Amino acid sequence: MLIALSNTPRDYAWGSPTLLADLEGREPSGAPEAEVWFGDHPGSPAEVHDGSGLTLDRWLPAAGDGLPAKLPYLLKLLAAGAPLSIQVHPSKQQAVEGFAREEKAGVARDAAERNYKDDNHKPEVIVALSETFTALAGLRDLERTRALIDVLGDAPAVSTLRDHLSAASGPEALRAAIGWVLGEADAADVAQIVDAAASASSDDFAAELALVRSLHTAYPADPGIVVALLMNLVHLRRGEAIFVPAGVLHAYVDGLGVEIMAASDNVLRGGLTPKHIDVDELLHLVDFAPADPPFLRPAPAGPQAEVFAPGIADFALGHLLAGGETAALELSGVAIAVCVGGEARVTGSSGRSITLAPGQAALVTPDETPLTSDGGGEVFVAMPGS
Numbered sequence: 062m063l064i065a066l067s068n069t070p071r072d073y074a075w076g077s078p079t080l081l082a083d084l085e086g087r088e089p090s091g092a093p094e095a096e097v098w099f100g101d102h103p104g105s106p107a108e109v110h111d112g113s114g115l116t117l118d119r120w121l122p123a124a125g126d127g128l129p130a131k132l133p134y135l136l137k138l139l140a141a142g143a144p145l146s147i148q149v150h151p152s153k154q155q156a157v158e159g160f161a162r163e164e165k166a167g168v169a170r171d172a173a174e175r176n177y178k179d180d181n182h183k184p185e186v187i188v189a190l191s192e193t194f195t196a197l198a199g200l201r202d203l204e205r206t207r208a209l210i211d212v213l214g215d216a217p218a219v220s221t222l223r224d225h226l227s228a229a230s231g232p233e234a235l236r237a238a239i240g241w242v243l244g245e246a247d248a249a250d251v252a253q254i255v256d257a258a259a260s261a262s263s264d265d266f267a268a269e270l271a272l273v274r275s276l277h278t279a280y281p282a283d284p285g286i287v288v289a290l291l292m293n294l295v296h297l298r299r300g301e302a303i304f305v306p307a308g309v310l311h312a313y314v315d316g317l318g319v320e321i322m323a324a325s326d327n328v329l330r331g332g333l334t335p336k337h338i339d340v341d342e343l344l345h346l347v348d349f350a351p352a353d354p355p356f357l358r359p360a361p362a363g364p365q366a367e368v369f370a371p372g373i374a375d376f377a378l379g380h381l382l383a384g385g386e387t388a389a390l391e392l393s394g395v396a397i398a399v400c401v402g403g404e405a406r407v408t409g410s411s412g413r414s415i416t417l418a419p420g421q422a423a424l425v426t427p428d429e430t431p432l433t434s435d436g437g438g439e440v441f442v443a444m445p446g447s
Contacts, residue, residue, distance in 0.1 A: 063407065063415045063429060065110040066117065066397065066422045070094035070140075077142030080191065080317040084138070084401065085420035093142060099397050099422045099443070100135040102324055109424065117424070121395075128395060128426065134376035136397050136443035137320040138420065139187065144276060144314045146334035147197065147285045147292075149346050150183035152307040156327050159342070173337050178326035184306045185322035186357055186369055186378055187313065188441070189297035190401055194316030195272075197292040198303050199352045203231045206291050206351075212263040212270075218246065218253035222287070232349035235291060239347070242287045243331065244340040252282040258290060269294050272314070276333065285312075285332015293354045304357035304371045308348030319401060319441045323375040363431070366390040370446060379442035381405070381434040392430035394445035398423050405438025 070081055076095025082088060098105040106116035113120060122130040151159060159177035168175050187196070200206075207226055213219045225238040242251070258273040272294060276286045292310060295303060297318075305311045310331060329343045330336055359367035359380060365388035370377040379396075381388035383403050398407050400417035408414035409429025417423060417438065425432055425442075434440050 062424070062426045063409055063413050064424045065415060066099055066107040066424055067110065068097050068099060068105060068107045071096045071098070071105060075141055075143040075145050077140040077317070080140035080142065081138060081420065084190070084317065086418070094140055096140070097138045097420070098135060099137070099399055100324065101132050102135045104326065107422070126426075131324070132395060133324060133374070133445055134443055135322055135324045136399060136422075136441075137322075138317070138399065139313065139320045140317050141313045141315050143279050144333050145312050146336065147288055147310060147312040147331040148328045149310050149331065149343060150185070150305070150307055150325070151177070151327055151329070151346050153182040155307070155346060156180050156182050156325070159327075174339070176327070176329055176339055176342055181323055181325035181327065182307055183323050183325035183327050184304070184371065184373055184375065185320060186302055186304045186371060186376075187318040187320040188302040188369060188378065188380075189299050189316060189318050191317040192299050194297040194318050195314040196295045196297065196303060197289055197310070197312040197314065198295050198305060198354050199293045199309050199311070200235050200291055200349060201293050202351050203234060209263075209266045209269060209290060212261050212266060213254065213257040214261070216253050216257050218250040219257050221246075221250070222254060231351045235351065236344060236347075236349045238291065239288055239331070239349075240340070240344055242284050243338065243343070246284065246287075248282065251284045251287060255282050255286050258286075268296075280333050283333055285334070288332045295354045302357045302359070302369050303355050304369075305355060306371070308346060309355060310347055319378070319399065321376050321378045321443050323373075363389045363391065373446050375446055377444055377446040379444060381407075381432075381440040381442065383437050383439040387433050387435045388440075389431045389433045390442055392425065392427055392432055392442070392444050393447060394427050396425040396427075396432065396442050396444040398425055398432065398440050398442045400438050400440050403438035404436050405434045405440045406436040407432055407434045407440060
């Protein structure tokens with residue numbers, strides 16, 4: 062089966078007023094449009110256009126025919142017009158333990174201070190659809206970070222941050238610095254560091270300092286701006302991707318992307334947000350080892366096809382390329398295809414087909430493998446991983 066899916070954009074404050082509308086070729090709504098969810102997550106399940114009137118979270122359990130009752134992944138179009146919060150996601154074991162702990166303590170699942178909404182991990186991949194997509198991902202090499210802090214001058218709070226970064230080796234120094242910024246530094250300390258960074262100049266760190274000024278406009282003197290100074294600044298070009306596993310601090314800053322993740326709501330925040338920050342739990346989850354940006358390169362997967370596969374069971378993201386040839390992709394389970402450019406006619410092995418315009422999606426059952434696409438459109442395909 063190939064069945065059309067649809068959903069309405071979520072109006073989070075950080076959403077772009079134009080990026081999704083431009084993709085879909087329609088007039089902007091006038092409101093921020095942040096994400097469109099294509100999946101069965103109960104927070105915003107997709108509508109199934111087969112005449113049943115059901116959303117996908119109700120349709121799958123009723124479908125039978127060997128289909129799973131629940132998808133292991135969630136596919137999104139994400140449009141950031143302002144920076145998202147700095148955040149980290151737990152491992153599966155951490156999620157199981159944290160969820161059980163908060164259930165036992167009687168913390169309401171919709172409480173602002175609740176950390177674990179479910180017992181699942183939330184690794185994720187995002188692929189840039191805009192010409193550039195800006196993100197923060199992982200903690201920068203410590204020597205480079207020390208060099209950046211050195212250009213901020215010698216204000217007392219800057220010196221304290223520098224001392225934390227110099228007192229130990231990589232992970233321990235970064236843990237101490239972030240723990241101080243989020244847990245011990247007061248508002249005056251944070252403002253002093255942010256002001257120093259906003260007024261500093263450096264050819265070597267021009268992009269990082271420009272980001273500080275932008276973040277300061279969006280979140281004045283937020284401690285997350287100081288945390289951002291310690292993170293890798295990543296500029297993805299269209300078609301490039303990063304994979305964010307458990308423990309990796311990250312924030313999406315600006316741009317349009319297609320995102321796939323394990324089906325979970327577990328987010329621990331570390332700044333750039335008015336929402337609750339549990340510093341102790343955040344420090345427990347973060348991997349403080351400095352590392353290069355976590356780029357994920359696609360592997361060839363058939364004619365005019367590639368797949369972004371981080372090697373986990375929850376998901377892989379196929380990519381059917383636009384071009385003169387028919388693109389073909391082997392599916393690994395129930396899939397969701399979304400068009401992101403041109404017009405694509407996707408066809409299953411049964412011969413059934415559906416034509417998708419940008420922003421439109423379809424559910425594809427496993428018996429339709431291989432899935433092909435022609436018509437010159439570009440399509441991403443969410444499916445289980447391996």
